[in-house]
Amino acid sequence: MRTRFAPSPTGPLHLGHAYSALLAHDMARAAGGTFLLRIEDIDRTRARDHWEAQIYEDLHWLGIDWDEPPLRQSDRISAYEAALDSLWQRELIYPCHCSRRDIAAAASAPQEGAEPTVGPDGLVYPGTCRALLAPGYGATPRPGGTALRLNMARALEALPEIAFEETGAGPEGEAGRIVTSRQQLTETIGDVVLSRRDFTGSYHLSVVLDDAQQGITHVVRGQDLFSATPIHVVLQHILNLPHPQYHHHRLIRDETGRRLAKRDDARAIATYRTEGRSPPDIRAMVGL
Numbered sequence: 001m002r003t004r005f006a007p008s009p010t011g012p013l014h015l016g017h018a019y020s021a022l023l024a025h026d027m028a029r030a031a032g033g034t035f036l037l038r039i040e041d042i043d044r045t046r047a048r049d050h051w052e053a054q055i056y057e058d059l060h061w062l063g064i065d066w067d068e069p070p071l072r073q074s075d076r077i078s079a080y081e082a083a084l085d086s087l088w089q090r091e092l093i094y095p096c097h098c099s100r101r102d103i104a105a106a107a108s109a110p111q112e113g114a115e116p117t118v119g120p121d122g123l124v125y126p127g128t129c130r131a132l133l134a135p136g137y138g139a140t141p142r143p144g145g146t147a148l149r150l151n152m153a154r155a156l157e158a159l160p161e162i163a164f165e166e167t168g169a170g171p172e173g174e175a176g177r178i179v180t181s182r183q184q185l186t187e188t189i190g191d192v193v194l195s196r197r198d199f200t201g202s203y204h205l206s207v208v209l210d211d212a213q214q215g216i217t218h219v220v221r222g223q224d225l226f227s228a229t230p231i232h233v234v235l236q237h238i239l240n241l242p243h244p245q246y247h248h249h250r251l252i253r254d255e256t257g258r259r260l261a262k263r264d265d266a267r268a269i270a271t272y273r274t275e276g277r278s279p280p281d282i283r284a285m286v287g288l
Contacts, residue, residue, distance in 0.1 A: 001027065001028055001031040001032075001033030001034070001217055001218055002028070002033055002034045002035075002036065002214065002215050002216050002217045002218070003024040003025070003027055003028040003033065003034075003035055003036070003216065003217075003218050003219075003220050004024065004035070004036040004037065004038050004211070004214060004216050004219075004220075005017075005020060005021040005024050005025070005035075005036075005037055005038070005059075005064075005220075006037075006038040006039075006040050006207070006210070006221075007021075007039065007040065007055050008039075008040045008041065008043070008046075008047065009039060009040075009041050009047045009048055009049070009051035009052035009055060010043070010046045010047055010048065010051060011051060012051070012054060012058075012268035012269065012270055012271075013054070013055060013058045013059075013268065013269045013270075014252075014267045014268050014269065015252045015267045015269070015282070015285055015286055016222070016251060016252040017269070018058075018062060018269055018282050018286055019249070019252050019286035019287075019288070020220065020221060020222060020249065021059060021062065021064055022062065022064065022282075022283065022286070022288055023220055023249055023288070024220035025064045026288070027218065027220060027247070033217075034067045034068070035064075035065075035066055035067055036066055036067065036068055036070075036071070036214050036216070037059070037066040037070040037071075038070065038071045038072075038073070038210055038214065039052055039055070039070055039071070039072045039073065039074075040073050040203075040206070040207075041072055041073050041074045042073040042074065042076075042077075042080075042199060042200075042201050042203075042206050043196075043199055044074065044199060045198065045199070047074070054270060057270075058269045058270060058273075061269070061273060061279065062269070062279050062282060063279050068214075071210060071213065071214055073201075073206055073210065076206070076209070076210065076213070077200050077201070079209055079213070080195070080200050080201035080205060080206060080209065081200060083205060083209055083239055084142060084148060084194065084195055084200070084201075084205070085142055086239070087150075087194070087238070087239075088138055088142040088148075089138045089139075090138060090238075091135070091137060091138040091151070091154070092150065092151055092154055092155050092238060093148045093149060093150055093151065093194055093195075094129060094130060094132070094133060094137075094148065094149055094151055095129065095132075095133075095143050095146045095147065095148055095149075096125070096128075096129040096146070096147045096148070096149045096191075096193070097129060097146060097147075098125075098128050098129060098147075100122075102128065103123055103125060103126065103128075104116070104123060106126040106128050107123045107124065107125075107126050117187065117188055117190075119188055119189045119190060119192075119227070120189060120192075120225075120227045120228040120231065121192050121193065121228075124187070124188065124189065124190040125149065125190045125191045125192075127190070127191060129149070130149075130151060130191060145197060146197055147193050147195065147196055147197050148193070148194050148195040149191040149192065149193055149194065150191055150192050150193075150194050150234075150235075151191060152185055152186050152189065152190055152191050152192070152234070153186050155234055155238050156182045156185060156186070156234065159234065159237050159238070160237075161179060162179070162180045162181075162182070162185065162230055162233050162234060162237075163177055163178060163179045163180070163233070164177075164178055164229055164230075164233050164243065164245070164246055165177055165178075165245040165246065166178050166226075166245075166246050166247070166248065167218070167245050167246070167247045168220075168223075168246070168247035168248045168249050169223070169248060169249075169250075170223060170226040170248055171223045171226055174226070178229075180230040180233075184230075185230055185231075185234065189227075189230065189231060192204055192231055194235075203228075204228065204231050204232060204235060205235065207232060208232050208235045208236055208239065208241055209239070209241070211241075211244060212236075212241040212242055215242075216244050217244050217245065218244060218245050218246075218247055219244050219245070219246045219247065220247045220249065221246075221247075221248060221249070222248065222249060222250075222251050223248045223249065223250060223251055224251060225248065226246075226248045229246055229248075252286055254267070269282065
């Protein structure tokens, strides 16, 4: 078993992060396996060195250690570039110049008054830019400075059944072998962004490439990412990557039932440390 914790250095770790990190760490240790750390700093416009330093400090304080040097996404840009080049040459991605306002307008246009479909990344893209390039465009250089979207329908053409093993539970208690139909993927997820206009790659692309690079066998993460997992399975297939098992865990929420966010400094691990709480106190707070 190889698990990982993959925070972004864009703010302080809070109780939700502590729960996810401790759970992944405990699962690996109980199985005699390996626990790894990954710093998801691909978005250099938001990542900060002092937040990364605090991640290490908070995890050490919690009693969490990792078995290999941390992997930093900012050191992996060439791997993301290579994957994008491959997908471009196969014409599985295409450039998109739509703004969020454009997408919102186009998504609601076909049936005025009807609610547009919302997927893991927000409004499902209506495909405005999908057919703007003539077949054969993959022989041209991949463009820079623009968003690149996955052509979901084309990616699914030669794929077997899209399924993954869930050892935890989804938001509705989903467990076991989870199967997603092609219709669900095209209609409720659609052509997701695989590279941003202002930085190379995206969460969906980097997470599958990095999990493969680190040899992760069990992806431990929150239930808020359960709906994105079929996207990752599709990418694993078309990039010929291993298929880990998934363990989606419950989310730590505040008194009103809202999921904790990095802006919620009152529940930051560093705040509890300053107040004199102990690592066993944190474990008790998150139900471990």
